[in-house]
Amino acid sequence: MTNTNFLISGKLIDIVSREIIKAELEIKEGQIVSIRKKESVPDRYILPGLVDAHMHIESSLLIPSRFANLAVQQGTLGVVTDPHEIANVLGEIGVDFMINDAKKVPIEIRFGVPSCVPATKHETSGFVLDSNIVESLLKREEVVCLAEVMDFVGVVEEDLEVLRKIRACKNLGKKVDGHAPGLKGQNLKKYVASGISADHECSNIEEALEKISLGMMIQIREGSAAKDFEALYPLFDSHPEKIMLCTDDLHPDDLIENGHINYLIKRGLKKGLDLFSLLRAATYNPIQHYGLDLGMLQLGDPADFIVIDHPESFVVEQAYRKGKCIYKDRKVLFETNNDIILNNFSRKSILLSDLQVKPQNGSLHAIVVKDGDLLTDSLLCEPKIDNGNVVSDVENDLLKIVVMSRYDNGKPVMGFAKGFGFKKGAIAESIAHDSHNIIAVGTSDEDLLHAINTLIDMKGGIVAVNNGDREAVRLEVAGLMSNKTGEDLISDYTRLRKFASGLGSSFESPFMTLAFMSLLVIPKLKLSDKGLFDVEQFKVINLFKDL
Template structure:
């Protein structure tokens, strides 16, 4: 692919001077040589490419090159991705795969080094990235930051291993991303003082403003499970220089149906936000914060820009990278071809007896799950017992949940969740943040067994079952991603999702929500393959509690 020399005219959106001008943009050898005002131009808009400031490509279920060929149609030319998911499964091998696959496409895909692999010692993980490995990875040119430091307790309590990673990153002059939901006061001040400069976990204005006051950049997140845009969008007007936009975790069906960062631009305009503030958060701020190699539609910049019909509809007509047209007339103009199978999955099928929960004295301590929220609550419930086994209580929406290691044959661990709303069947997946063990929730032990053993036979993916029938999506790359095209994957996912929707849950994305029920660094109760976990106390606790 070589650079071109050409000119293009339209309404040029200059996010630096905050003006829209009728102009002709001249490109020579991949760089913008002039932007000249013209009296008459076409109605198309020319603007910088969009950037996702924090995401996990694995959550789209697509490998990086397949993801790139999908999002370019939405105007995305750059992103900062944390390969945390595949690193938990495959360690450095997984990180190498993501970087090498991203090199195949012309988008500006940069990476963070996962800072917490595993996230905690209270779960079984495939690999460990210690401070020596992290320091080595940070030296790679594709790496722009130490990715979300979830171990805020380690930072506050001066954990040596955590501090070594932070110091190594600071010595290399690279950014450090945060992950500190609800952290405030003295603890937050120490967390930020360590050098952590961005956070995507704010869910309230109060939390975001405190972090901004301490010098942090706030990444407003709108993914498939966690949605913070409605709560935080006013920051785009009050603090435009401190805001970036991100998706964090986005499922492929949401991506194709709604779009990517362009979706947030459209939503912001509907709320009356200023176009320049939105575009600044979607391009200028992340490009400067992370030092991305993307032009901003200025004379002398590389010719990285997109052409759209109008900001409010945001239909992308063309996309250019280094002066080369990479998308035009709904056609991706770069090739992607992959047949990679890369995995770490070692697990034998289980028996029905493995799912038995023996009743004990006291009430059952269950997690309360909410749609679109990673934070759970807790509730004491009366267990439903049949034949000395605590089973799902569908009438009271109290469902058995299972987490079990994919890396060995450790015994399944059971907990209970209230809120999913399934009336029949079960779902299971090998996407279970952060160690990506097997996680399932269901209305009966029989359906749970069917879902889990189907998943084991596939060696990873997503499964929905009911009364002996099932639909599934196989994820042959680490049990997290597929080599399929985005369109093919979404068709397969939609078929499974339609099957699952008949099971009764009213959650917008039950699979995405389930995947976070084992994330031990987000309050309040979670479930790991080692037991029910209290995030505040940061320890495994009993399933039954005497009142």
Template sequence: MIKGNLVNVFTEEIYPAEIEVKNGIITCLREIKGEYSGYILPGFIDSHIHIESSMLTPSRFAEAVVPHGTTAVVADPHEIANVMGVEGIKYMMKDAATTPLQVFFTASSCVPATPFETSGAILGPDEIDTLMDDDQVVALGEMMNFPGVIGNDPVVLEKIKIAQKHRKPVDGHAPLLSGKDLCDYIGAGISTDHECTQLEEAHEKKGLGMKIMIREGSSAHNLEELISVGGEFLVSDDRDPEDLLNGHIDQILKKAVHLGMDPVDALRMVTLNPAEHYNLSCGGLKPGSPADMVLVDDLENFKVDKVWIKGKLVSQNGAPLFQVDPLLLKSTFRVKPKKASDFEVNSPHEEEKVRVIDVIEGQLLTSETEAVLRVVDGHLQADTEKDILKIAVVERYGHDNVSNAFIRGFLLKNGAIASSVAHDSHNIIVVGTNCQDMAEAVNILSKNNGGIVVVSDGDCYSLKLPIAGLMSTESAEDVSSQLSQLHKIVKDIGCELASPFMTMSFMALLVIPKLKISDQGLFDVENFQFVDVIK
């Protein structure tokens, strides 16, 4: 029997109640008299998250988020799916199953995300159909290939029809899509979008019947801009381990309320709304449902005191009451050693005008600018004074592709940074001031079987991510400590970005405008075509 002030997300009332639980299931709730401290809430649901982006295995992720009141997530495993296909998704399911956290999955719809990059696997309609047979798979994952939807690509449309056959929703991903194209996209059967960055964009999509996921992650912060739109979900999308130590959905709820959102409305966006949309058994406290509950001090700061999942107390006073033992995976890297010459951009002239990826702080979007760079010994040079640095993507699945371009926004004064987290195909991405340090960073990263590497003044620092080059088996505290050290080192060499490695990882995301890079070249997302580095 659990007693306290119940926040009823069905009636939007708050009253003292007692909750009877048997075998992990709620058998009865009744209003009672008395005064109680704290509030009993349904367990929080993050309805759109990529666990891999936390750099933690699912079990380590659970260890980090359950104490913050998260009792369930809807995870799109397309990061590891792009590396290992169905085998990678099965790994996520098996590792997640070792913890109390309820992890539901979507079938990754875009593996590879586009035909303009090299991934480690392909998920076609047959694989999607097989995944959809699993009750743990609750939707078709975000359909990033919006040009394929609009252009009636038969494979893309078949995946959507498979989801509809299984009576499962289709998640969307349509940044800045508008007008007739947006109508065609929604008309194909796509129900949600988490990529809105502007109020006008969100209003248009909501007016056409889309359910809006308001995102507040580590790299993309859209809550303040979109809070007035009346979205259906609050989600994190991507959250790094440093931020997870400070909070998860509890932190998003706190910010939403501080920005003026009604606390019960905010709570519904992380409980009842996602449960109803994805047909989950959790999300509301009622007879017959799992006893997934959170006790918080108040409805302003959402400080979590206790967490129950299926009636079992799994966290108290901010600490998990369960232990994890992450599963291991074989190496996924097939990369030949790189030389400085692999990162040169050649020219026969004395100088060249080049296209430059322009980073926008706090956004997945980039813009495009240009610069005039000098040529030395036939090679274009970075210009650290003007913050024009070199960027490259090194394919890691055995094909040996390397593409080179230029970027502005990292402000590095020396050295290079490299990562095997590079959405969505997760080839190696590297930003640097010179080719020699870039080559060294890539080679060290390959030897580590993935992770993040910083090379500066002859020294090397790294965080190993041996699980598909995306995740560590260490705890959030350990990973965060190592990542904090890398952030400090990068800051010391000039970088002012809040999340430099996460920002770098999105420079290879070919489905977010405007200018990005893959292992096959510099890519104009708006026109969905490759462009030359030299203008």
């Protein structure tokens, strides 16, 4: 498809001047050459394409080109993505794959370089990205930032390797993204002073305001697991120039059923928030912050825009990128084909005896899991002992959780989680932030074994089992993503989710929540393939607490 010259008219939402005008746009060779006011225009709205300011495309379970096919239908023309997940599995090879696949599609997909691979030394990762590799990747033109610096301890304590990465990014004039949940006071000041300018981990307004006061941009996150919009939406009234919208991690069913950034626009309007403040957070602010190559519907800009029925319903009718129509009449007008198998998965099957936990004196430390929250609590619980082994206690919702390396045959590590609410069966996946080892939770050792070994046989994916029955989605790209079209993947995932919902959990997204139970940089208690991890003490602790 080549650039064409055309006219298009409607109610133009000008984010810069904060006004809506009836206008006709003239497009020549992909550029807006005139904007003429008109008395009568079609009953539709023309506005800049939306931007997700921080996400991991891997969490959509789709490769970038397939993800773009779904996202453009929701009005998304820009994404800043951190390929942190695939980098943990495949290193530079994985980052290269993501960048090259993204080039196949016309939406603006720009990258952050993963700053913490692995996230900590307390887990087994597929690769390590040191400061030399990070600096090399930062020089790529597709890169706009150093992605979420999770090692806030390293920043505060002036770890040289962490500071080298930040300095390399600043020397290139690119942004440094943060990841500092709960950090405050002098430590936060030192963190921000290092050059970190944005954060997506705020879960309450006080935390966000402190970070804003120090000059940070706040990325208001609403994904499949972490949901902060409700807590942070007052910022649209108080600090509209300091916020951006993002999803961080969004499963494909949520992307189709609820929408993408357009979903947050609709939610904000229902709360009575200002339309222009909402849209600036979804367009102008991230475009300016990261220097994205996206037009803002100004004279001389590239013709990047979407056409919708009305902001409150936000049905996308058309999408244009540099003057080319890339979506119209519910049809995506660009190709997305790929058939690559790319993985790093060496695990062999395990035995039932590998999952046994022998009792010790005292109570056990349980991970308290909450729906829609990456933060966990810690609770001392009495173990249920059966046949000389500590087992899942379904009646008291204390379920065995397992993490084991996918990169070698190290022994499985067991913990216990309270909150999932499963009454039967087990679930397992090779999506386990951030090193993406195998993680599972279940109501019996037998179901856990079935789920884990099914996952190993597939060399990655998502599994739910119950009493010999199972549903599974294979993820052939790094055990994280599928080559399938979004529609085909969602069909498979919907069957899996329906099967899993029959296991008794009330969680909106139990797979997404489980995936974060091994993320050792978010408090309080998590589990890695090296042991139960107390994030506040930043060390592995014993499963049992002595009396």
